[in-house]
Amino acid sequence: MSKANDPKLKSWVSVSKDSDFPIQNLPFGIFETSYLNIRVGVAIGEYIIDLDYLLVNDFFKDIELPNDVFTSTYLNDFIALGKSTTNAVRERLSEILQEDNEVLRDSEEMRERALIPMEDATMHMPVKVGDYTDFYSSIEHATNVGTMFRDPDNALLPNWRHLPVGYHGRASTIIPSGIPVQRPLGQTKAPDADKPSFGPSKRMDFELEMAFITGKPTKMGDSVDVNEATDHIFGMVVFNDWSARDIQVWEYQPLGPFLAKSFASSISPWVVTIEALEPFRVAQPQQEPEVLPYLKFEGNHNFDINLEVDITPEDGKPKTVCHSNFKHMYWSVNQQLAHQTVNGCSINVGDMYASGTISGPTEDSYGSMLELAWKGTRPVKLDDGSERVFLLDGDTVTMRGWSEKDGVRIGFGEVTSKILPAREDQ
């Protein structure tokens, strides 16, 4: 494990105990301020490190880096340099930021230019997404959906335990935290209606997911071995897969969800590297029946990541409606990537692979309003006394993720977005 993960490390940058960004994390993102053009940064405490400033000032001297790699609009070019380089940068940053390293610590001038207050910055999409896949890998979520819409005695379809079911989604509408989302217009049909009608979705939902970002490409025809998949994963983000349930139920047969999902997906802007998550590896649930050889793995490929969802009504207080954990995933990220590529499908730097809704075994751990309010039968109460079966205009949905162990908290920050009313031109 990387020295940068040592729980004993402390930084001269002051980091509060409940911060997501201690020296052991060092996630990468893309930011901009009123005084700095868009560029690559790394989070620590309440600051963003301007990597281009460090590069220009020779902090990365013996690491081979193109001059313009940290003034890119996306992380893709940096990630494409490969793990030997990206990990060397993370480890160098760890050294520079350690409490006994005086180089940056003791130069007020350099420190002020290298450390940008987060409150000054706007975060942008960390990567240019090539292809985007959404899996369906939580057995609790798939069971809940199957129970509600099909047959409680046969909630899982026959293929579910044999392969990580997934489908391709829309990359063009993946947006960073903070950008509001407009309620989509679309076709829906009530079960008792003769014909479909058109208008704003009445069943707008969130889906609590995480997504991994690939960093090492493959050629068409090649596949990724399940035990080597981590080599191809740069890092992870928290992912809100916005869903319009009424549009989905009418459109999805026989080719899957389409416009019910493609209006927006929101992500947390800091990419936490798979290396920073190493200390939080845990075993995944036992898989029964046994999987085919290409999905059989050794080691622990799940991660213990606490997840929460808040709903904040317009002018109201946040209410945490869901407590879940990424460790519940039945299919691991390794199995997802092995499956995605087993047919020879090529992957590229910056592709995004979402987990599917991460529901846990208890009712307060369900990762969508559909499940929390159980198809509208158990409304969720907010602190202002109002109830939700689905989301209302003006609601803000905020998701958080963090791992904690040995006094170290590795967090993702948050993905938050407010729902705006539908377009009125129809």
Next chain:
Amino acid sequence: MSKANDPKLKSWVSVSKDSDFPIQNLPFGIFETSYLNIRVGVAIGEYIIDLDYLLVNDFFKDIELPNDVFTSTYLNDFIALGKSTTNAVRERLSEILQEDNEVLRDSEEMRERALIPMEDATMHMPVKVGDYTDFYSSIEHATNVGTMFRDPDNALLPNWRHLPVGYHGRASTIIPSGIPVQRPLGQTKAPDADKPSFGPSKRMDFELEMAFITGKPTKMGDSVDVNEATDHIFGMVVFNDWSARDIQVWEYQPLGPFLAKSFASSISPWVVTIEALEPFRVAQPQQEPEVLPYLKFEGNHNFDINLEVDITPEDGKPKTVCHSNFKHMYWSVNQQLAHQTVNGCSINVGDMYASGTISGPTEDSYGSMLELAWKGTRPVKLDDGSERVFLLDGDTVTMRGWSEKDGVRIGFGEVTSKILPAREDQ
């Protein structure tokens, strides 16, 4: 209609009667030769016009073009300049190539550098594809599939006549004509088997489709009016949506096709502009019941494009197994784009939107082996006496498309690809 479409135009470049590329076509593509780096070209007869050469030599003098636009690896930058520019280039080329225009015609030196023999060139992907959607818009194809796999009396699902059903596909494996395709490995389960097994697909199929490429982006939240969709379409290609039927039938519930399609899709390399196709507009089939207002259109948005598929066995002769036509599409490209964006989904330059399999009403016009051999019950005979229910290793599949009217033939060239045996590492 553009002057460049005038059927009376003749070029000083000799173009044979059965060529797909007369002066009225002028499709755009990306090519490379042993003596020229990758760049933008336009096809005429058996030549490719080197647009960078013409740009450098002031042939586009009063059209605003960046210096490096024709030495790009993809057409995206050129397309992004907008139709006023791309159409001006097409019209200028038409003038330069007309039989009475002596400037290029009478300079042997310039002519030899501007006109590259097609036989010298390798064609590459014309665009960097952002998002890729596959529709399902042929009523004959959807009816055939529904009849075979569900219920002949209710072959179409209830939503089919109300919206152009579609799903997102994998952009990373869209490849140009000429590149062979490896038979995919994957999970399949025979109906009478207890559990799935793993190996090469035994039911590899083609799907005869066409695809349009968007040229004018939209912002997230906006939608494209059905009557203005053509403004957003740069051009079209012939599209082979390779499919592994045995993988598909096991994986596709409930989220749609995934690995059964993502191993490869092949396209013809010349993008025929929507402007060159204008003379071939025809009415689409009557839609019953009436569609919702956002899908209601004026004018003719289908195109009369003849389509053929050949299968050529290893060391054998080509056999044309399908004669179809793009005019059969129930849902037009305009309706597809209006539907794709009605929820506010943004589109980008270079996105690709395939039609779905284009089957006609007669048995010889079905656009896939699944339909031609009717689920294996009516094997297709090739000229060497062999039979096919699905495709064999060594088979080459070739698709062609062309429109014809007033003595002018506007063609797409072909998309051809050979099937290689599956990877042996399993």
